[in-house]
Amino acid sequence: MSTAGPRATTLDLLARLVAFDTESSKPNLALIDYVCGYLDALGVAHVRIPNATGDKAAVFATIGPQIDGGIVLSGHTDVVPVTGQAWTTDPFTLRIADGRAYGRGAVDMKGFCALALAAVPDFLAADLARPIHILLSYDEETTCLGVADTIARFGTDLPRPAAVIVGEPTDLEVADAHKSIVTYFTTVHGHEAHSAKPMLGANAVMAAADLVSELNRIADAMIARGDASGRFDPPATTVHVGTISGGTARNILPKVCTFHWEFRGLPDLDMAEIPALFAAKVATTLTDRLNRYGDYGRIETVEEVAVPGLAPEPGSEAERLALRVAGRNHTISVPYATEAGRFQAAGIPTVVCGPGSIDQAHQPDEYITLAALEAGEAFMARLIAACVAS
Incomplete structure (x- = not known):
C-alpha cells in the first residue's frame, strides 16, 4: 500500500x-479539518461524523482491508478548560522541557491521538490482515456522547x-473496568409565604433538605x-451532591431550591436502583413535607448525563x-x-489502555513524559505485528 505523503513525528x-x-x-472543526x-x-479512507448542530465532528479512518473484525484506536479531541489555572506558559503551545511535553490535552488525550496518527504510515506499509481504525471523537469530557453516532453506524455503512482500545492515560496498563457516572438536576418548586405563617406556603429548601438527606442515606x-x-478505590458506589441553591430571604418561605447530584456506580450496579430509591423519597416528600398544607409545590428531576460503566470481560478479544x-x-x-x-x-469488547498518567490530566502545566510517548510508539509497533499476524 502507498505511503506517499507527509511523514510527521x-x-x-x-x-x-x-x-x-x-x-x-x-x-473542534479546525482540528478535524487538519x-x-x-x-x-x-x-487513507475516512469519514467525518458531525454532531446534530454541525459545530463538532468525529472522524473515523480505516487502514487495511475494508472488512469487519478490525481494531479501533479511540481518542477524544476535546479538553477541559484552562480558565483560572496558573499555567507557566501558553497552554495551547506545546513546550518540551525536562523530558516532558507540556500543553493542554498533552496526556488527556491528544498524546494518544498523535501516536495513532504518527503510526499511520507504518500501518499503511504493513500487510495488515485485519484493519486498524482510528476514531477521534468529541465531548468526552462532558457527556461521552461524541462516539455514539459512529457506534450506531458500525455494521451498516462502517465496518x-x-x-476497541480507548487510549485514556493508564501508563499502558490494561483497564477492563470502570464505574458509571450519572448526573441529575433536581428542582423543588415551593410557594412563597411569610415565615411566620408556614401553613400558607411550601418551603422548597426544607423539602430539598429531606431529599439531600435521603441521598446521604443511599450513599451510606x-x-x-x-x-x-x-x-475499586473507593470500594463502593458513590453518591454526591455538588451544588445547592435556593431561597431569597430568611423570613420568606423559599419558592425554589435546586441541587446538582450524581452517582458513580460499580459495574455491577443496576443503573435504575438509585433513581428508583430517590423517586420513592420524592413521592413521600411531596405529600409529607412540601404539600402538607396544600397542593402548593412540585419536584422535578432531570437527568443530565449518563455514562455507562465498563464491566470486566475476561478473555475478550480486546x-x-x-x-x-x-x-x-x-x-x-x-x-x-x-x-x-x-x-x-x-x-463490542473494549478496554482502556493509553500512555501517560491520569494524575497529570486536568492540571495546570499538564504534561506527558517523552518516555511515555516512546512507550506508546512501541505499543503501536507491536499492534501492527499483531494485526499482520492475525
Whole structure:
C-alpha cells in the first residue's frame, strides 16, 4: 500500500493538536479539518461524523482491508478548560522541557491521538490482515456522547470492529473496568409565604433538605454494600451532591431550591436502583413535607448525563490483544469514566489502555513524559505485528 505523503513525528503531531483550542464548550472543526487533510495526503479512507448542530465532528479512518473484525484506536479531541489555572506558559503551545511535553490535552488525550496518527504510515506499509481504525471523537469530557453516532453506524455503512482500545492515560496498563457516572438536576418548586405563617406556603429548601438527606442515606447504604470485586478505590458506589441553591430571604418561605447530584456506580450496579430509591423519597416528600398544607409545590428531576460503566470481560478479544501489545499479564480498574462503556454497551469488547498518567490530566502545566510517548510508539509497533499476524 502507498505511503506517499507527509511523514510527521509524534511530537510534530502533538504540537499541532495541542495548538487547537478544543475545550468541550467550543467547536473542534479546525482540528478535524487538519486531521482529515493529513489523512487525505496519506491516501487513507475516512469519514467525518458531525454532531446534530454541525459545530463538532468525529472522524473515523480505516487502514487495511475494508472488512469487519478490525481494531479501533479511540481518542477524544476535546479538553477541559484552562480558565483560572496558573499555567507557566501558553497552554495551547506545546513546550518540551525536562523530558516532558507540556500543553493542554498533552496526556488527556491528544498524546494518544498523535501516536495513532504518527503510526499511520507504518500501518499503511504493513500487510495488515485485519484493519486498524482510528476514531477521534468529541465531548468526552462532558457527556461521552461524541462516539455514539459512529457506534450506531458500525455494521451498516462502517465496518464493525472486533475490539476497541480507548487510549485514556493508564501508563499502558490494561483497564477492563470502570464505574458509571450519572448526573441529575433536581428542582423543588415551593410557594412563597411569610415565615411566620408556614401553613400558607411550601418551603422548597426544607423539602430539598429531606431529599439531600435521603441521598446521604443511599450513599451510606452503598458504602455498606461495598465492592465485592475488591478492585475499586473507593470500594463502593458513590453518591454526591455538588451544588445547592435556593431561597431569597430568611423570613420568606423559599419558592425554589435546586441541587446538582450524581452517582458513580460499580459495574455491577443496576443503573435504575438509585433513581428508583430517590423517586420513592420524592413521592413521600411531596405529600409529607412540601404539600402538607396544600397542593402548593412540585419536584422535578432531570437527568443530565449518563455514562455507562465498563464491566470486566475476561478473555475478550480486546483484553487478549491489549495485554499482548502492552506487554502486561493482568488487568486493572480505573476510577474515572470513559467512552469505553458506550462501545461495550453496543456489544463490542473494549478496554482502556493509553500512555501517560491520569494524575497529570486536568492540571495546570499538564504534561506527558517523552518516555511515555516512546512507550506508546512501541505499543503501536507491536499492534501492527499483531494485526499482520492475525
